[in-house]
Amino acid sequence: MTTTLVIGIDGSPASKRALAHGQRLSKLIGDCTLMLVYVIEWSPYTFQSAEENEQRHNRREEEIHVAKSRVLDPMIKELAADGFKAECKVRHGNAAEILNAVAVENHAEQIIIARGSEGGIASRFFGTVSVKLATSASVPVTIVS
Amino acid sequence: MTRRLLIPVALVHLFAFSVTALAQEGAEAGGIDAAVNDVFSVATGWFVSFIFSNLPGTSFPWIVLWLVVGATIFTVYFGFIQFRAFKHAIQLVKGDYSDPNDAGEVSHFQALATALSGTVGLGNIAGVAVAIGIGGPGATFWMILAGLMGMASKFTECTLGVKYRNEFPNGTVSGGPMYYMEKGFKERGMPGGRFLAVLFAIFCILGSLGGGNMFQANQAHAQLANIFGDFPGWITGIVFAAVVFAVIVGGIKSIARVTEKVVPFMGVLYVVAALIIILANIDQIGVAFGRIFEGAFTGLGVAGGLVGALIQGFRRAAFSNEAGVGSAAIAHSAVKTKEPITEGFVSLLEPFIDTVVICTMTALVIIISDQLITDANGMFILNDDGTTIQTVGDTSGVALTSAAFATAFSWFPIVLAIAVILFAFSTMLSWSYYGLKAWTYLFGEGKTKEIVFKVTFCIFVVIGAAASLGPVIDFSDAAIFAMAVVNIAALYVLMPIVKRELNSYWSRLKSGEIKRYAGSSTKRTQPAE
Numbered sequence: 252m253t254t255t256l257v258i259g260i261d262g263s264p265a266s267k268r269a270l271a272h273g274q275r276l277s278k279l280i281g282d283c284t285l286m287l288v289y290v291i292e293w294s295p296y297t298f299q300s301a302e303e304n305e306q307r308h309n310r311r312e313e314e315i316h317v318a319k320s321r322v323l324d325p326m327i328k329e330l331a332a333d334g335f336k337a338e339c340k341v342r343h344g345n346a347a348e349i350l351n352a353v354a355v356e357n358h359a360e361q362i363i364i365a366r367g368s369e370g371g372i373a374s375r376f377f378g379t380v381s382v383k384l385a386t387s388a389s390v391p392v393t394i395v396s
Numbered sequence: 397m398t399r400r401l402l403i404p405v406a407l408v409h410l411f412a413f414s415v416t417a418l419a420q421e422g423a424e425a426g427g428i429d430a431a432v433n434d435v436f437s438v439a440t441g442w443f444v445s446f447i448f449s450n451l452p453g454t455s456f457p458w459i460v461l462w463l464v465v466g467a468t469i470f471t472v473y474f475g476f477i478q479f480r481a482f483k484h485a486i487q488l489v490k491g492d493y494s495d496p497n498d499a500g501e502v503s504h505f506q507a508l509a510t511a512l513s514g515t516v517g518l519g520n521i522a523g524v525a526v527a528i529g530i531g532g533p534g535a536t537f538w539m540i541l542a543g544l545m546g547m548a549s550k551f552t553e554c555t556l557g558v559k560y561r562n563e564f565p566n567g568t569v570s571g572g573p574m575y576y577m578e579k580g581f582k583e584r585g586m587p588g589g590r591f592l593a594v595l596f597a598i599f600c601i602l603g604s605l606g607g608g609n610m611f612q613a614n615q616a617h618a619q620l621a622n623i624f625g626d627f628p629g630w631i632t633g634i635v636f637a638a639v640v641f642a643v644i645v646g647g648i649k650s651i652a653r654v655t656e657k658v659v660p661f662m663g664v665l666y667v668v669a670a671l672i673i674i675l676a677n678i679d680q681i682g683v684a685f686g687r688i689f690e691g692a693f694t695g696l697g698v699a700g701g702l703v704g705a706l707i708q709g710f711r712r713a714a715f716s717n718e719a720g721v722g723s724a725a726i727a728h729s730a731v732k733t734k735e736p737i738t739e740g741f742v743s744l745l746e747p748f749i750d751t752v753v754i755c756t757m758t759a760l761v762i763i764i765s766d767q768l769i770t771d772a773n774g775m776f777i778l779n780d781d782g783t784t785i786q787t788v789g790d791t792s793g794v795a796l797t798s799a800a801f802a803t804a805f806s807w808f809p810i811v812l813a814i815a816v817i818l819f820a821f822s823t824m825l826s827w828s829y830y831g832l833k834a835w836t837y838l839f840g841e842g843k844t845k846e847i848v849f850k851v852t853f854c855i856f857v858v859i860g861a862a863a864s865l866g867p868v869i870d871f872s873d874a875a876i877f878a879m880a881v882v883n884i885a886a887l888y889v890l891m892p893i894v895k896r897e898l899n900s901y902w903s904r905l906k907s908g909e910i911k912r913y914a915g916s917s918t919k920r921t922q923p924a925e
Contacts, residue, residue, distance in 0.1 A: 295491050295503030298656045301510050301829040304502045304730035309567040311500040343500030 253336070254283045257354045257390075259346065259364040260339075261289060262322040265395075269365035270326065272395045276363075277335055285337040287326060288353050289318045293343035315341045347383035354390045361391040436863045440871040447874040456703060459877045460710045466720050466884040467545035470552050473891060474898060478547035478744050484905075485741040492912055493738065501732030504742045511727035511743065513659055514608075514826030515750050517819035519716030521666075521812070522615045522794035524758040526869065528768070529784050529792050531708030532776055533684070534691025536759040538709025539716075543751025546719025547744040552887050555740030555894045556580060557725030558733065571729025572830075573600075573722035573883050574837040580890040592886050593837070596722060599878040600834035601849075603723070606868075606875035607715060608827020609853060610860025612820035614868045615794045617861040619816040622795050623809060633861030637854040639821065644828050644850045652825055659822045662815040663754075669811070670757035673804045677764045684763040711873060714880065716755055717747035721876055722883035726830050735910075737897040758797055765800040767791070828853050 258273045260266045270287070277283040291314050299307070323339040330337040342349045354362050366381055384392045448457045471478065487493060488504050527535040553573065560579040561571025574593040581589025617632035642648045674681065691705055718724055724743055731739045762768070769777045769786040776785045784792065791799045794816055801808040828850065835849040836842075860868055904910045 291500065293500050295494070295499075296505050298509050298513070298660055299502070299506050300652050300656050301514070301727050301730070301826060302652075303656075304506060304510055304727075305568050305570060307502045307730065308569065308732070312567065314500070 252282075254280050255286055255354075255357050255359040256283060257286045257288055257350060257357070257359045257362045259290070259350050259362070260287045260322060260326070262318075265365040269363045269395045272365075272393065273363050274330075274333075274335060283336065285330060285335055286353065286357055286359060287323055287337060287339040288350055289323055289339070289341045290346040290349045291315075291318065291341065291343045292346065294345070311343065314343075347380045347387070350384060351388045351390075354388070359390055361393055362388055363393045363395060365395040436859060436871070437867040440867065440874070443878075444867075444870040444874045447877050448870070457707060459881070460707050462884065463542070463710060463714050463720055463877075463880060464545070466880075466887070467542070467549050470548035470887070470891065471545050474548055474551065474895065476548075477551055477898070478544060478748075481551075481741045481744065482748075485745050487912075488738050488742050489745065493910065494913065495734070496913060498732045502730045504731060504733070504739065507728050507731035507739060508742050508745060509660070510730075510826075511724045511746055512749060513656065513822050514723065514727055514830070515716065515718050515746060515823075516663055516754060517823040518612055518615045518794065518816065519712065520750065520754045520758055521797050521816060521819070522618075523712040523716050524755045525762060525793050525796035525800075527708040527712035528759055528762050529787065529796055531705040532691045532768070532785060533687040533759070533763050534689075534693070534702070534705035535709040535712070536688045536756060536763075537692030538706045539713040539755055539759070540709075540752055542710045542713035543717055543719075543747045543755065546713065546717050546747040546751065549720035549884070549887070550717070550724055550747055551740040551744040552891055552894050553720065553722055553725040553883060554728040554743035555737050555897060556887070556890055557729040558731060558736035558739045559893070559897070561729040569730050570833060572726035572833055572837075573879075573886065574834065576725070576890060577882075577886045580886070580893060584889065584893070586889060589886075592882050596879060596882040596886070597834035597837045599875060599882060600722070601831050601838075602875035603721070603872075603879045604827040604831025604834070605853065605856045607872035608723075608830065609824055609856050610863070610868050611872035612823050613857045613860035614863065616817050616820040619794050619798065619809075619813045622798060623813050629862040630858055633858030636821070636824075636861060637857040640824055640828070640857055641850075641854045643825060644853065645847065655818060655822050655825065659818050662818050665811065666815055667754060667757060669801060669805065669808060670761050673761050673764065673801065674757065676804065680764050681760070684760050687763055688759070713747075713751050713755070715873055715876055717750040718876070719747045720880045720884050720887070722879050723827070723830050726833050727826065735897075735901055737894070737901045740894070740898075762797060762800040765803040767796060767800050767803075824857070 256273050256276060258266075258269050260270065270285075273285050277285055303310075318341045319339070323341065327337050327339055340353060342353070350362050350364070353359070362384060364381060364384065381392075381394050385394065447459055450456055451458050451461065489508060491503060491505070494503060524536075524539070527539060531538075553576075556576040557571045557573070560576035561569050562575055563569050573596050577593040577596060578589045581587070581592070613633055613636050614629070616636065617629045620632055621627060621629075639651065643652045692709075693702055714720065724746060728739050728743050731742075733739055767787050769788065771777055778784065779786055787796055787799075789795075789799055794812075798809045798812050801812060805811075831853060832846060832849055836845065839845045901910065
């Protein structure tokens with residue numbers, strides 16, 4: 252039975268370090284699927300204007316398309332070329348909650364995220380997200396420095 | 397956030413500077429206000445007279461009866477849905493029934509918040525003061541009752557708004573009474589849908605220029621004049637019009653975005669301040685409610701007695717929460733849901749928050765702070781013209797609310813001035829959107845057509861700020877109520893469709909067919925593919 256590793260990706264150099272760690276583990280494990288998850292921060296409780304609401308569906312589709320085409324698809328292509336089994340998902344919501352939910356849904360063995368000084372990754376996977384995951388995730392969490 | 401908050405504060409400072417510079421010149425040109433007022437009064441007088449004409453042989457305006465009867469019929473027809481579905485509405489707003497696959501789309505909360513930003517505003521601050529100033533504390537009772545009944549009207553129109561909205565090939569959605577009138581009537585095989593839709597669109601444009609624009613500019617100016625001293629209204633109008641122009645024509649979204657984020661904070665601040673005053677005077681709450689109930693059925697000497705209090709209560713409630721007016725159906729229609737009725741449930745919270753909670757708080761603060769002058773027998777003393785109650789400092793509208801809050805917090809007029817400016821601005825942006833939707837329904841989509849409406853909208857900002865309160869408030873009411881005349885008529889025809897939706901949804905909810913997702917919607921995810 253294949254082992255699934257969930258890896259938090261946001262396109263930053265730090266998240267590439269998380270992916271690199273996942274690749275190392277994958278080689279050690281053998282039969283392993285890398286599940287790349289890109290979370291677009293979103294809350295159903297924000298305030299928007301009527302015009303923003305009108306355009307929201309389009310914006311959502313664009314956000315998903317950009318994340319897939321610019322970040323995830325090239326990574327998946329590269330991983331496949333290197334002989335790794337990999338899948339990807341783009342989700343809207345809270346990063347820590349989504350990563351945990353995807354891990355549970357896919358019976359993943361662990362979640363791998365990175366911390367770094369870069370703004371993007373710092374805001375997404377460091378601080379509240381990594382602490383929240385480390386303290387409340389349903390599966391083991393590796394935080395790559 | 398700090399940077400965001402700096403922008404409105406900076407705008408106020410900029411405004412203060414402009415006022416000081418222009419006041420001297422403006423004083424000489426003060427005649428402009430009078431000229432605008434005269435022309436405006438003459439131009440709109442006939443329309444106002446028609447809308448507010450009394451039923452033959454009575455002193456009761458037919459339009460108030462129209463609203464009361466409409467709200468009552470919807471309440472009874474849907475089996476007091478505002479009470480039955482209240483808990484479910486809160487569950488929907490919390491996201492308990494939101495499909496995880498819809499994460500990233502417009503949530504029920506967002507649709508409600510957007511609609512509320514268009515309704516919570518000056519109606520809650522100035523409108524309540526106007527109602528109490530004319531109708532006495534008793535007007536509050538009728539206002540609350542109107543708010544509770546209006547929940548059923550809102551439920552009906554917003555369900556239809558989502559059901560018959562347009563989903564365009566480019567992914568945008570657009571809805572409102574124009575669409576449910578046209579499509580709904582067609583579906584029921586009834587004629588006249590298109591006619592009503594056109595009529596509604598015309599009144600919606602007038603409403604967006606009146607209550608959604610001029611009244612806001614007028615009361616924002618009143619509050620600024622209260623702080624900086626009297627100066628010509630056209631100065632406020634030009635500054636406001638320039639900022640509105642920058643957003644709706646110039647496309648400077650950042651101003652709108654900041655407003656959308658700051659306004660809820662101002663709303664919370666307003667409610668907290670009111671709560672503090674109410675709690676600090678908790679021993680007077682019983683007396684205040686006593687005056688509200690007594691005034692509701694006796695009038696306590698106000699002009700028109702019981703009927704006067706009732707008319708004012710219903711007028712201001714309708715103006716504040718817009719139930720039955722149809723505007724909310726435009727705002728709510730962008731929600732992502734497979735069940736239109738769910739947005740109907742969510743929308744019924746709107747009059748509750750707006751009128752039953754916030755308006756009541758304003759009313760209690762005004763009553764508790766003893767702004768209304770009474771004689772030794774507890775009867776209100778009227779002004780010389782016998783139409784309004786005498787107040788401490790002879791204030792009315794937003795100035796009366798400001799004075800009431802100032803009795804507890806001397807600095808509150810400054811906060812209220814910022815809140816009024818932001819509320820006014822936010823409501824203007826919302827109504828410019830509603831008006832534009834009606835405009836494009838009538839004339840079709842197109843850049844030039846949209847610009848024509850937007851520039852007209854900005855011109856009316858100046859007129860609204862320059863005209864005196866009386867003619868502006870009358871025209872604003874008349875335009876909003878004219879929308880309600882057409883909308884409620886259409887709702888009578890279409891309410892069986894809502895009933896069908898309601899029965900179907902309710903039975904599926906009871907049987908468990910409608911799935912409840914555990915926890916908050918932020919915990920849920922959706923597949924991208």
